[in-house]
Amino acid sequence: MTSSRFDFQIHATDGAARTGRITMRRGEIRTPAFMPVGTAATVKAMKPETVRKTGADIILGNTYHLMLRPGAERIASLGGLHKFMNWERPILTDSGGYQVMSLSELRKLTEEGVEFRSHLDGSKHMLTPERSMEIQRLLGSDIVMAFDECPRADRPRDEIAASMEMSMRWAKRSRDGFDAGEDQAGRSALFGIQQGALDEGLRRISADKLVDVGFDGYAIGGLAVGEGQEAMFATLDFAPGQLPVDCPRYLMGVGKPDDLVGAVERGVDMFDCVLPSRSGRNGQAFTWNGPINLRNARFAEDQEPLDSRCSCDTCGTYTRAYIHHLVRSNEILGAMLMTEHNIAFYQQLMQAMRDTIGEGRFAAFAAEFRANYRVSR
Structure with missing residues (x-):
């Protein structure tokens, strides 16, 4: 303190x-x-x-x-x-x-x-x-x-x-x-x-x-x-x-x-903003390539993490397929894992901005982020 x-x-x-x-x-x-x-x-x-x-x-x-x-x-x-x-x-x-x-x-x-x-x-x-x-x-x-x-x-x-x-x-x-x-x-x-x-x-x-x-x-x-x-x-x-x-x-x-x-x-x-936690409770995960809806059937057999670039415990431990199952089953653990990931993603985004501002390359970071971040997925 x-x-x-x-x-x-x-x-x-x-x-x-x-x-x-x-x-x-x-x-x-x-x-x-x-x-x-x-x-x-x-x-x-x-x-x-x-x-x-x-x-x-x-x-x-x-x-x-x-x-x-x-x-x-x-x-x-x-x-x-x-x-x-x-x-x-x-x-x-x-x-x-x-x-x-x-x-x-x-x-x-x-x-x-x-x-x-x-x-x-x-x-x-x-x-x-x-x-x-x-x-x-x-x-x-x-x-x-x-x-x-x-x-x-x-x-x-x-x-x-x-x-x-x-x-x-x-x-x-x-x-x-x-x-x-x-x-x-x-x-x-x-x-x-x-x-x-x-x-x-x-x-x-x-x-x-x-x-x-x-x-x-x-x-x-x-x-x-x-x-x-x-x-x-x-x-x-x-x-x-x-x-x-x-x-x-x-x-x-x-x-x-x-x-x-x-x-x-x-x-x-x-x-x-309430968005990362609210979205997590409703099946939406934020990733470096844009938000994804884990309720979507295409994730039912997806063995990848929510985001391969994310260092949170959820991404290091659980697959999209498992989280899809939790979300579709309305299991409390699904909301917990999704919220943890979303809050962690936001913090990693802030750290990336802090780092690139300090290195004098924020404009390039922002341009790359916008090029990769697709809103409708």
Whole structure:
């Protein structure tokens, strides 16, 4: 365990792509970094020690879901989220802001915050920037996210602008609430979240307001919500450059392997997404040649590993034929093996990007990756 609260160093650049290291008291995070999603204090179908073995330096937990079950106060009484789930390394917690959008039929939005009706039992809960900071403090989060609203990109510009402005006011309240918890401010980092959908001008205003408040890192929010890869990349052509060069840039909720390569190419340092674990539970494996569906009958007698280039335990031990059988039989082991492989593949992809950026050949790597990665298989 290191003593640093938060330190970010860029070790090499190649075009807009960067590789570096975040140092925190619970360990170092190599960037570009992919954070497996442990929404409810678990990366589904994996033990924490297996997640770490794949190469993950940090995982993500969710404020909204943990607030509802088992409860932030309960987790705190049991020693905090790290002890509760047996993960000793850094944890980033989403603020609950994404659920403002995804559970819109269950909430009432005001300047004060968001009143949720629990999707579990219908009980009412009020989530404000201050309460989000308190919950993340109780959880013991290492990287705390400011509370925001995430509007869909297809909303009218005036609605997106009004939402962004409110998120910026919430960012200041998040900063104040975070700083009021002296133990939190002394041991954790706080990231602000840029909003503005696909609009360059709105994102510039958002970035400037966030920098005025001051954060340890900056997230790019409001993407990967249905706008498509082309529009997302067009936004990433300008959004990372609007944020401070000496702070980590985190693209929230992204994404597919080709999304990650394109975003790193545009200057993004951190990612999270449920896709590798969700796909693993549903029979899809990611490989260097693109995703494959293990439910497909053509794998029934295939003696090859999921990916011959992958170094994970699943690929070193089990055949496609066996995993096909597990998946088609709905055996729990199938979900476990597939998820382990997918998380490991994502970590190997991140390592390859870190290596090639450091060696000054990232552009060639990205071109080769795109040439080999076939989406429809």
